[in-house]
Amino acid sequence: MLIKNQIYEAQITDYTAEGQGVAHIEGCAVFIPNAIAGERVRVRIEKAQKTWAAGKIVELLEKSPHRRNRECPVAKLCGGCDFWHMDYEEETQLKAQRVKDCLNRLGGENLEEIPILAAPTCLGYRNKAQYPVAQKKGRAYAGFFRAGTHTVVENPRCRILPEQTDAVKDIVIDYVNQFRIPVYDEVAHTGLLRHIYVRRGVVSGQILVCLVINGQKLPRWEELVKNLKQVPGFTTLVLSENTRKGNAILGDTFHTLYGPGYIEDTLCGLTFRLSPRSFYQVNHHQAQRLYQAAIELAEISKSDTVLDLYCGVGTITLAMAAAAGQVIGVEVIPQAVEDAKANAQRNGIENAQFFCGDAGQAALKLEQDGVRPDVVVVDPPRKGLNADTIEALSRMAPKRIVYVSCDPATLARDVALLKERGYTLQTALAADLFPRCAHVESIVCLTRS
Ligand code: SAH
Numbered sequence: 001m002l003i004k005n006q007i008y009e010a011q012i013t014d015y016t017a018e019g020q021g022v023a024h025i026e027g028c029a030v031f032i033p034n035a036i037a038g039e040r041v042r043v044r045i046e047k048a049q050k051t052w053a054a055g056k057i058v059e060l061l062e063k064s065p066h067r068r069n070r071e072c073p074v075a076k077l078c079g080g081c082d083f084w085h086m087d088y089e090e091e092t093q094l095k096a097q098r099v100k101d102c103l104n105r106l107g108g109e110n111l112e113e114i115p116i117l118a119a120p121t122c123l124g125y126r127n128k129a130q131y132p133v134a135q136k137k138g139r140a141y142a143g144f145f146r147a148g149t150h151t152v153v154e155n156p157r158c159r160i161l162p163e164q165t166d167a168v169k170d171i172v173i174d175y176v177n178q179f180r181i182p183v184y185d186e187v188a189h190t191g192l193l194r195h196i197y198v199r200r201g202v203v204s205g206q207i208l209v210c211l212v213i214n215g216q217k218l219p220r221w222e223e224l225v226k227n228l229k230q231v232p233g234f235t236t237l238v239l240s241e242n243t244r245k246g247n248a249i250l251g252d253t254f255h256t257l258y259g260p261g262y263i264e265d266t267l268c269g270l271t272f273r274l275s276p277r278s279f280y281q282v283n284h285h286q287a288q289r290l291y292q293a294a295i296e297l298a299e300i301s302k303s304d305t306v307l308d309l310y311c312g313v314g315t316i317t318l319a320m321a322a323a324a325g326q327v328i329g330v331e332v333i334p335q336a337v338e339d340a341k342a343n344a345q346r347n348g349i350e351n352a353q354f355f356c357g358d359a360g361q362a363a364l365k366l367e368q369d370g371v372r373p374d375v376v377v378v379d380p381p382r383k384g385l386n387a388d389t390i391e392a393l394s395r396m397a398p399k400r401i402v403y404v405s406c407d408p409a410t411l412a413r414d415v416a417l418l419k420e421r422g423y424t425l426q427t428a429l430a431a432d433l434f435p436r437c438a439h440v441e442s443i444v445c446l447t448r449s
Helices: 088-105 163-178 221-228 284-298 315-321 334-346 359-368 387-396 408-420
Strands: 007-015 021-025 028-032 040-048 052-062 128-136 139-145 152-154 193-200 207-213 234-241 253-258 263-267 270-274 305-309 326-331 352-356 375-378 400-405 423-431 441-448
Touching (some): 088 423, 128 152, 128 163, 270 315, 284 315, 400 408, 408 441
Parallel strands (some): 305 326
Antiparallel strands (some): 007 040, 139 152, 400 441
């Protein structure tokens, strides 16, 4: 076992899923933030367990050619991003490597290399921000949590957000300070304002502001609306009531104070209505490329039935509708299903149906009702597919399964399960939807052998 506070020399050989460097010292895996593969470092051990340890770089002995000065002044503290200390080439390389390693180790594949759709820019790409609000010496401020804590790190200008989003945040904070709106304290569970949520349509320019409050009413909100109107594109102000303890950001109840309560945006040539509760990929440009890849891999023909499980507001479902005979979307969040139905209508799409429910249970029900899709698209949250969904896929036996994933480890686990049920992996692709952050998106196509 390594000794806490002792300094060791180490060679960084790999990365964790969270983007930390990995070294092996005396047979023990050591996780080191801000380290780059290939570097030699002196590391101070901060936590020592039997098989693993965590440490911090105290000296860089050999620097990677991929090391860069951080463009963001708070990057080292802020838990929002992970990779400002390296160039983008290294970042995309490690993301592709991670997807490949997962599919090989957990998915039983033997892939040599996986291509990655790299992003054209790392700046200003995020169309959504959820700023936690905090208070210091009687002054409110907003920012992002420091990694692994609930300490809010202030960042006047977040590099991955467009400036309008930060401008909204500043206006809300000014209003909070001016009218002494109580800031939420999660330990005492007192105060009012918890989070400032901002979503901006990249194409429409429309901005939705949703304030998450520990209560029902927001005092003097008319004053806030007056100021928000200075930001071009400000469209709607919504309150989300979240009076529960815990880490969930949004509450279950929403009240629209100003505007329609949703914004619109254009994606893959279609217009989408987006409510605060609905999922929408945060990187518009890269999402379009990802969906384009999904459409190509699905190889849909005009008589095909396509089932899109975990469909959100129907982005992929509706983007596939023109090529298919009929498309069916399933989604668990009622507001997202309402958005999806409205989205079919506003785009004049008549061959789409949407159901609200758990993907697995709904798919089993559809199977019982005789639905036999030719292609199934799945795009689950990080935990991947549940047993019901795997079972339904196995029974419906589509020709092709296109699996869009935000966690390569659960993707690889599910690929292994689908292989046991007669499927073969045809294509795998990584996509960078989160430049400077450790998350990586991937997409695979499986066909029935
Ligand atoms: N394909 C969509 C959404 C993907 S995100 C898009 O690209 O825009 C995953 C979606 O799955 C979210 O909308 C989430 O609300 C939904 N979801 C989560 N758990 C689910 C479940 N058990 N059944 C159905 N949908 C679920």
